[in-house]
Amino acid sequence: MAAPSSPFAFLEDLIGRVGERLQPPAWAVHEVQHRLVLFLNHVLQQEPEAQDRLVRQKGRLVRFQWRSFNMQLQATPAGLLELAPEGATPELTLTVTENSPFALAGATLRGDKPTVQIEGDVQ
Secondary structure, three states: OOOOOOOOHHHHHHHHHHHHHOOOOHHHHHHHHHHHHHHHHHHHHOOHHHHHHHHOOOOOEEEEEEOOEEEEEEEOOOOOEEEOOOOOOOOEEEEEOOOOHHHHHHHHHHOOOOOEEEEEOOO
């Protein structure tokens, strides 16, 4: 007996196909990335211990990936984050392995951490 499929399988497939064909303009991607960096830095400023750890990693790059979306960040001397220069090689790559946006949202709402594939220098 086959396992029942998700009631959202059709929507997941549709979102996947649309996402492959329709890509946002570069200016929109850049703006969203800048807003995300501002948000992350706001959170970091509430955690001095995390900032102290990032100070020790200044200049190092990390790449975040999920499906076709990616972003490279660099640690600053102030213990914050900034967008890395184009073409820079990251020391660490973090890839969210869950492809379904519905499953990812559901896990987040439950308080679960997403499954992440880690490649590179984890220090």
